[in-house]
Amino acid sequence: MLSFKSQTALAVVLAAACLGTPALAKDVVIHAGHLIDGVGKTPRAQVSILIHDDRITSVEAGFVSPAGAEVIDLSNATVLPGLIDAHDHITGEFDGGNPIVEAVTENGYDSSYVSVGAAWRTLQAGFTTIRDVGGQNEVVIAMKKAIAKGHIPGPRMFVAGEPLGPTGGHGDPANGLDSELSHPGWTDALVDSPEGARRTVRAFHRQGVDLIKIMPSGGVLSIGDNPDEQLMADDEITAVVETAHSLGLKVAAHAHGKTAIDKAVTLGVDSIEHGSFADAESYKLMKAHGTYLVPTLLVGDTAMKIARAHPEQLNPSSAAKALRVGPILLKNLGDAYHAGVKIAFGTDEGLAPHGDNGREFALMVKAGMTPIDAILAATAGGSDLIGDAKDIGSVQAGRYADIIAVAADPLADITELERVQFVMKGGVVYKAAGKPVRP
C-alpha cells in the first residue's frame, strides 16, 4: 500500500507526464569524434547528436552545447547507432549440458531466468534491438513487455515465438525422443495443413508476436531431420505467408537446402535464415522478391568448434551436420553479397554466449563483405527487415536515442565492435567508458 505522501507524489508525476511538463524532460548532447550514422557509407567527423528524452532531435556539424543540455563527450570515439541482431534466441543459452536431458527437465520458467542475464549481456555488447526467432511464446512476449516497461534492462525485442513447422521437422520438440513422451506445449507450433497454418498464425498474433518464423527445411542441431529436404508443403508455406502478411506480420524462414530456399522465396517470405545451400538461381530469386538473407555465421562457427571438440554435447547426428553446414555458411554469404542480395545481420545467439554477438562482424568480413556493409547489415538492414526504420537503425532526427561508441575506427578493425565502450538505449546510458551502468 502506498503512503498518502507517495500517492500524492505519484499523482503529480502522472499529471506531469500527461501534460508533458518540461520538468520531466531531459536534454542531452553527444559530441561524436566520428559518426557512422547507420545509413550512409561515409563517416562524418566532429558531429553533435541532440537528444530530448528518448529520441534524437537533430544531428549537427561541429560540437554544439545548447544551454541546459548534459554533454556526453565521445569526441575521441566512433559513434554508431545501436546494433540490431535479427536472429537471436534470448531465452536459451548453450551450457555444454546433455541436450536431451535438458529437453525433458527444463521448461519456460527456467528459460525466463536465463533470459535476464542474456538480455543484459546483449545490451552491454551494443545490441539495442534483437529479433527473437524462436522461443516459447509466453516467455518471449512477457520478456519483451518487461524490457519495454523498464522492469529489466535489455534490448528492444521483436519476437516470433515458437517457429511453425511440420511434425518431425526442425521445430518439433519430440524429434528423437521416445514416441510415448508428450507435453501439451510440444504441439502448439506444429503445422500439417494450410488450415492449421492459418489458425496458428492467427492464434500467435492474438498472443502478441511481432513476426512469424517457419521451418521449411530440416535443421542442423535437431535430431532426425535433414537440412537438405523441404519439409513444409507449398500450400502450408503459402497459408502462413498470406495470413501473416494480412495481419501485418513478416515471415522469417529457416532454410538450408536449395529447394526449400527457392520455394520459400517464391512463395513470399521476407527473409531466409541461414540459406546454406543457396545458389546463383536462389540469389536471383531473392533479388527479384526483395528477400533478405540473415547469414548466421557465428552459430555455424560455434557449432563446428563444438562438433570437433565435444560432439557429445550436441544432439545425436548433429555433429556431422554442423561440420558440413558450418563452412558453407561463409561461402554462401560471400556469394550472396557479391550477387547483390540484401543482407541483415544475425547471429543465432544462444549457441555462442549471449553478448558475443559482435563476433559475427569479423566473420562477415572474412566472408567477403566490406566493414561498412557488415555494419549497415546490423543497422539499416536490420531495421528495414524488421519494418521499423522510422525508430531504429540510424542516428537521425526522430529515431530513438539508441547509440553506441567504440574506441577506434571499426572500418580499419572490425573487431572494435567486439569491444563496445558506450551504450545508450532510448536516451538511457547503460555503459560508459567500457563499464556497465545500472540505471
Ligand SMILES: [Zn+2]
Ligand atoms: Zn535460430
